[in-house]
Amino acid sequence: xxxxxxDPVTGLLFxxxxxxxxxxxxxxxxxxxxxxxxxxYQISGEWTFTGVDNYARLFDDPIFMSSLRVTLVYxxxxxxxxxxxxxxxxxxxxxxxxxxxxxxxxLFLPYVTSFIFAGVIWKWVYDFDGxxxxxxxxxxxxxxxxxxxxALVLPSLALVQVWKGFGYSxxxxxxxxxxxxxxxxxxxxxxxxxxxxxxxxxxxxxLRPALFFVLVIETIGGFQxxxxxxxxxxxxxxxxxxxxxxxxxxxxxxxxxxxxxxxIGIVLFVLVFVxxxxxxxxxxxxxx
Amino acid sequence: xxxxxxxxxxxxxxxxxxxxxxxxxKWPLTVLLGLVSVLTVSPFLVMLVVALTPPRKPTVPNxxxxxxxxxxxxxxxxxxxxxxxxxxxxxxxxxxxxxxxxTASMAGYAFAKKRFPGRDMxxxxxxxxxxVPFQALLIPLFVLVSDLDGVDTFWGMIVPTxxxxxxxxxxxxxxxxxxxxxxxxxxxxxxxxxxxYWQLVVPLTKPILATLGVFVFLWHWNxxxxxxxxxxxxxxxxxxxxxxxxxxEEYPLAMVMASAAVSVVPCLVVFALLQRYLVNSIAMTGLx
Numbered sequence: 001x002x003x004x005x006x007d008p009v010t011g012l013l014f015x016x017x018x019x020x021x022x023x024x025x026x027x028x029x030x031x032x033x034x035x036x037x038x039x040x041y042q043i044s045g046e047w048t049f050t051g052v053d054n055y056a057r058l059f060d061d062p063i064f065m066s067s068l069r070v071t072l073v074y075x076x077x078x079x080x081x082x083x084x085x086x087x088x089x090x091x092x093x094x095x096x097x098x099x100x101x102x103x104x105x106x107l108f109l110p111y112v113t114s115f116i117f118a119g120v121i122w123k124w125v126y127d128f129d130g131x132x133x134x135x136x137x138x139x140x141x142x143x144x145x146x147x148x149x150x151a152l153v154l155p156s157l158a159l160v161q162v163w164k165g166f167g168y169s170x171x172x173x174x175x176x177x178x179x180x181x182x183x184x185x186x187x188x189x190x191x192x193x194x195x196x197x198x199x200x201x202x203x204x205x206x207l208r209p210a211l212f213f214v215l216v217i218e219t220i221g222g223f224q225x226x227x228x229x230x231x232x233x234x235x236x237x238x239x240x241x242x243x244x245x246x247x248x249x250x251x252x253x254x255x256x257x258x259x260x261x262x263x264i265g266i267v268l269f270v271l272v273f274v275x276x277x278x279x280x281x282x283x284x285x286x287x288x
Numbered sequence: 289x290x291x292x293x294x295x296x297x298x299x300x301x302x303x304x305x306x307x308x309x310x311x312x313x314k315w316p317l318t319v320l321l322g323l324v325s326v327l328t329v330s331p332f333l334v335m336l337v338v339a340l341t342p343p344r345k346p347t348v349p350n351x352x353x354x355x356x357x358x359x360x361x362x363x364x365x366x367x368x369x370x371x372x373x374x375x376x377x378x379x380x381x382x383x384x385x386x387x388x389x390x391t392a393s394m395a396g397y398a399f400a401k402k403r404f405p406g407r408d409m410x411x412x413x414x415x416x417x418x419x420v421p422f423q424a425l426l427i428p429l430f431v432l433v434s435d436l437d438g439v440d441t442f443w444g445m446i447v448p449t450x451x452x453x454x455x456x457x458x459x460x461x462x463x464x465x466x467x468x469x470x471x472x473x474x475x476x477x478x479x480x481x482x483x484x485y486w487q488l489v490v491p492l493t494k495p496i497l498a499t500l501g502v503f504v505f506l507w508h509w510n511x512x513x514x515x516x517x518x519x520x521x522x523x524x525x526x527x528x529x530x531x532x533x534x535x536x537e538e539y540p541l542a543m544v545m546a547s548a549a550v551s552v553v554p555c556l557v558v559f560a561l562l563q564r565y566l567v568n569s570i571a572m573t574g575l576x
Contacts, residue, residue: 010481011402015410018395021451025429026417032428092321096314105563106325112555114510116528120548121331124541131334134349163328168576175571217576224421227512231532245423252427253517265424276419
């Protein structure tokens with residue numbers, strides 16, 4: 001009897017610290033972001049209500065529109081590339097037995113480092129005096145301005161994010177591959193299905209949930225890229241790698257238009273939210 | 289692989305030859321996997337060679353350096369700021385690990401084993417914050433922390449990052465699978481809730497606490513955008529932010545690489561000690 005009365009209180013007490021943290025540092029800022037996007041909030045703390053002016057301004061702001069385009073192009077390059085690399089390495093790891101643990105560790109290694117570390121190293125790898133151009137020079141080729149060419153900069157950056165992050169998706173896909181009953185593949189083999197047919201008709205459909213999870217995670221990750229761009233290109237050349245998060249950072253902490261910066265944050269949230277909703281609809285359909 | 293054991297014995301005898309041929313066909317895959325793995329870790333190796341080359345002396349990729357020295361690595365330790373940034377990163381990551389493990393396991397225990405009003409709604413609200421990208425909260429969070437005079441302080445940098453829904457969710461999932469009878473029995477024996485938490489919940493969740501601790505450490509050690517905006521002075525600046533300030537004449541490439549190399553050591557130590565653990569927990573929980 002006594003503990004039934006105590007339970008609600010102790011339950012709440014145990015949740016309380018985390019609840020306070022969430023209320024103050026997640027829910028209040030979330031409401032704050034929505035509120036600030038309707039004002040011209042200044043760094044001094046002064047503000048007036050401006051309605052949807054900030055949202056209207058987005059469409060007339062060539063720098064914002066360009067940053068949105070850069071973000072979408074970047075995601076369109078990065079996501080297929082990283083999913084292909086993750087899937088390829090997962091398939092290799094699943095079929096090779098020799099030194100598998102070592103290879104898996106080597107492939108996963110970049111994941112534990114920071115984007116700043118990756119950016120510092122790869123900035124030199126891509127440099128005119130750097131690793132790749134140095135190697136090309138031995139072959140009398142190059143130099144290639146990986147980070148100085150407006151057409152090359154996004155693929156070059158995407159490759160760094162692939163390098164840094166594919167290990168995570170690889171492990172998710174590897175777990176998915178391991179859960180496919182080997183008897184299915186064996187039966188198909190006995191029936192004379194080729195490796196490609198087995199992959200196409202058995203592996204790929206059964207891997208779909210894992211593949212979709214990876215697709216969504218990587219898409220959201222692609223939208224949020226910042227650290228690496230900050231350290232490698234600063235958004236350049238001529239804003240060719242200047243994405244949404246960079247625009248948000250500049251508006252907030254360089255031009256101090258906090259209200260407008262919060263509005264860009266809302267755009268980012270909407271993009272991520274739409275992707276998450278698509279994921280939910282897809283998962284609902286695939287489970288029924 | 290156990291593919292052969294599930295096969296009927298008659299077919300097994302006939303299949304012995306193709307099976308060996310199949311194994312023979314594996315070696316190109318093994319070589320390919322080996323190549324991809326070496327390519328993946330090669331930036332680390334090249335970084336190390338450059339970091340070990342005396343400053344401004346020829347090095348890879350143009351030629352193999354004449355002499356190798358650890359002076360650069362030692363030099364970073366005496367360079368202005370570097371040790372301070374490292375200590376700050378350790379504080380940022382270390383304090384966050386301790387508080388998140390404590391508050392998330394308490395909340396996870398309550399969500400998993402307690403009944404209290406609003407429980408499911410709270411859990412739902414916690415989970416919903418996953419969909420809000422941190423960058424979308426960056427501006428209001430900064431305003432909030434600066435209104436509380438938290439800019440350029442450790443607490444201002446640390447406390448907003450403690451609201452971690454992934455941690456709460458993970459702890460809840462793990463504790464929910466523990467038998468409730470354990471906690472009931474302890475309660476019947478007259479143990480206080482606090483004692484049940486310390487003497488049952490904490491010891492029983494040690495494996496998951498270790499995994500979570502590693503992830504929280506890496507998240508904070510590698511974090512960039514939040515420390516960049518909130519920790520502007522050298523007293524609280526973290527290593528990732530500090531690394532981006534290392535440029536110019538006094539910082540030749542060898543020193544930059546040496547700094548990067550030193551900054552990644554904690555990640556590599558964590559990785560070396562807990563690789564198997566990390567790999568399994570990603571596969572099981574999707575922790576990112």
